[in-house]
Amino acid sequence: MRCQSRSRVIRSAFVLLAACIVVIGAGVVADAEDEYPLATLRSAPISKHVVPPKMPKVVNSDIRQARNYPEQPPLIPHTIRGYQVDLNFNKCLSCHARTATEDSQAPMVSVTHFMDRDGQVRASVSPRRYFCTQCHVVQNEVKPLTENTFIDVDRVISDVMKKGN
Ligand code: HEC
Ligand code: HEC
Structure with a gap:
């Protein structure tokens, strides 16, 4: 009880x-x-x-976009729908690999993509750079969700020059 x-x-x-x-x-x-x-x-x-x-359209202009700062991974100016990137195959590298660019006329992945963490350039793309869409993204035709206050460094410099003189 x-x-x-x-x-x-x-x-x-x-x-x-x-x-x-x-x-x-x-x-x-x-x-x-x-x-x-x-x-x-x-x-x-x-x-x-x-x-x-509705799902927005992916920009597929094939026109390479300016980078907002030197270290920016360039935006992908083409559609990548259905592109396989996994353990068995990397569709991106079928065009962007060093040996593929003559046929594809795509820009080669830069030398940084071959570097291991000690900065040593290897024969093939480093595992750190294998999953391309970790850094490179396509763009959609949409209105920005928030205001963007980013200012290009060139404008920062010219504003400082104007103020200084
Ligand atoms: C069929 C060939 C092909 C495939 C596959 C392909 N690309 Fe491309 N890519 C190109 C070409 C050609 C360009 C140059 C611009 C254009 O024509 O679209 C380009 C441009 C780019 C650029 C812009 C580079 C710059 O300097 O602005 C990036 C980033 C890129 N591709 C990433 C990717 C990624 C990531 C994948 C896989 C998800 C991929 N590409 C798959 C052919 C390809
Ligand atoms: C960890 C981030 C990261 C990953 C993963 C990555 N990239 Fe990049 N990529 C960059 C950055 C940052 C740049 C610009 C600076 C540089 O070249 O390192 C770049 C530059 C490029 C360029 C332009 C090269 C040039 O000289 O104009 C291409 C093309 C490209 N990447 C394709 C790819 C492809 C294809 C993959 C997948 C195999 C990939 N990237 C994976 C960060 C990345």
Whole structure:
């Protein structure tokens, strides 16, 4: 008898605790939504059901884009839909590998892609650079989700020069 009533007390304590967590959690989510306007691909709060937008078109202009800073991995100016990149095959390298560029007329992966972590240039692309889309991305024809305040270094320099003189 005593044992049973104790387990009932423990059970109700758990129920109370769970209820508290739900109430506090809901409050935190609501606060976070008020404080930080959404800056994600989500177009409505998670609690609302919306019709997803159409898949945007991938830019397939074949025109190489300027880099915003020298270390930027160049953007991919062509579609890569269905390109296989796995243990068995790397579709990107079938055009961008050193020996493939004469046929494909694609730019060769740069020498940094052959370097191991000690800076030693190897015969083939380093495993660190094998999964191309870790760094290189295609572009979609969409409106930016957030404002971008990036300023090109050339403009930073010219602004400083103007101010200095
Ligand atoms: C059928 C050949 C082919 C395949 C496969 C291919 N590319 Fe390309 N890629 C090109 C060519 C050609 C260009 C030069 C611009 C153009 O014609 O689109 C290029 C341009 C690029 C550029 C721009 C380089 C620069 O300096 O601006 C990047 C980055 C790139 N490709 C990455 C990739 C990645 C990553 C993959 C695999 C997911 C891939 N490519 C697969 C042919 C190919
Ligand atoms: C860890 C990031 C990373 C990965 C992975 C990577 N790249 Fe790059 N890639 C870069 C960066 C950064 C540059 C520009 C600076 C440089 O050359 O290292 C670049 C440059 C290039 C260029 C332009 C070369 C030139 O001289 O104009 C091509 C083409 C390219 N990468 C293709 C590829 C392909 C194909 C793969 C997959 C086999 C790949 N990259 C994997 C970061 C990466």
